[in-house]
Amino acid sequence: MGLSSANTVVNEGFQFCIFDLRRGQHEGQELDKILFFYPADLPFSTQLSVIGLSEGLITFTRIFSPEAACEVIEAERNSHVFHQAEPDIWMVMVVEKSKESDSIWRIDALRRVLKEVHSLFVMFHGSIRSLLDKDPSGELVRSHLYAFIMDYLSDFLVGKKIKLPSFRDCLKERGTVQMLTVGREAALEVQSLVRVLESCAGNAPCYSLVLFQDLLVSTTLSPDDTINLFTYAVLRLAPNALLSRASSWSYLRKGNTASQIAAASVMASSGSVSEQFYGSRDTSPHGGERSHHVVRPLQHNKWYKGMDGFLVTDIWGPEVGSMVSATPTVLLQQTEERMYLCVYQHKSLTLILLFPISSILNGEQGISVVKQQIVENASLKMLKVEEKLSKGWGGENAYHVGGYRYLLVDGDRNVSRASPPGKVTTLTKESLISLSNLREEIDLEKSRAKWDDPGHEKDLEICIRAKNNAWVIARTTRGKELYMVLEKANETLLFASDAIEKFSNRYCSGAFSLD
Incomplete structure (x- = not known):
């Protein structure tokens, strides 16, 4: 199932669980509340102990802050990170504090992992509550959560150990998109392409995302749906993902390729405790009456480029009554409508097209007709767009600014831009730790301001001289955030302030x- 915790992955110091407060309220039924637990081979008594403690902390903090859900509890040995994914459904990550340098993390970065995995899960499978309503026994949702989250965690597998986002990732922002800057002529070509694609769908609505490499060029979706589809595209659909090699300039973390291969080959034994608890692992649609076909969209190396340029996959199983693979589907967050997912790729250009299932006549046959229309009417336009974007592309270091290591976040648009990862690796450990600690302070200030005065965003400016004499800087204003490290700067604060002004302008x- 992607990766197994049994005898393979070193999972000391990391626990991840999902539970439902509405379930398991009677004696002898406590296990019913557990929907997912990692490591799954821990004794049930240990799992219940972790979840019981989490429930107690949630209940206790509500006494003092009934309007604000618990987000983090810092204990002497562990950090407990909480995310209320849905009403009464909680996701909790427990990470052990240790003396290892990579164990220095930022709580908001860990919470963003929880939010991301839930958002992606809902996009493919629907809400956790809806699956529980469909099958009150919990077997359906457990089998889906187990497969999905284990595949998701495989991206964090380095060797035999899961490496969560640490201080080394402080110049990244999960849950945002990274945009490609294009000139006016290229932008007009992209707009023209989008109109042609929409016309190919006939009377059916057509939503689209256009990506070049791992960067977003255009979208007609809502911000939340754009983030979800963009994240999935970078993880599994973009050219670098299809080639199963981590891009040196991708802004989203990808797992070690060797680790992914090792993880994919590991299966939980059929007689294991996790097997018994999570139900049947038979993902075949022809399994027994109690088995479920578990769609695993985060599996590695499951998308391939077809002869017509569209990507194909067998993840969704065969079409009913046919040997042909079914077209993938996703659920849009804004409209709560199930959509066909079609992906076309030409060199570095990736087009993600969404069509409402309810608007496509004859189902799979209708989608085939739409694809044929796109190939016949939009192929030349797609070639032209890819050529123009390639000519204007500055390479993996296109957004490098000499002398600066930076992260720019526009919270209102959910967009971020950062120094290329290859340049960030030149920073010293001291600089990265200092920036991570500074971002933690900014996160706390933002959280306090959100509850103290929800209608007012607080402007902040902090400049710190690190132990290695680097300047570590943070500025926030009107929904925008800028984080920066200057290692080769002059010793004066005036020099650092002037460098920020030049960058900003x-x-x-x-x-x-500041003017």
């Missing part, structure tokens, strides 16, 4: 200038 339209 040249690359941020003066958004962070």
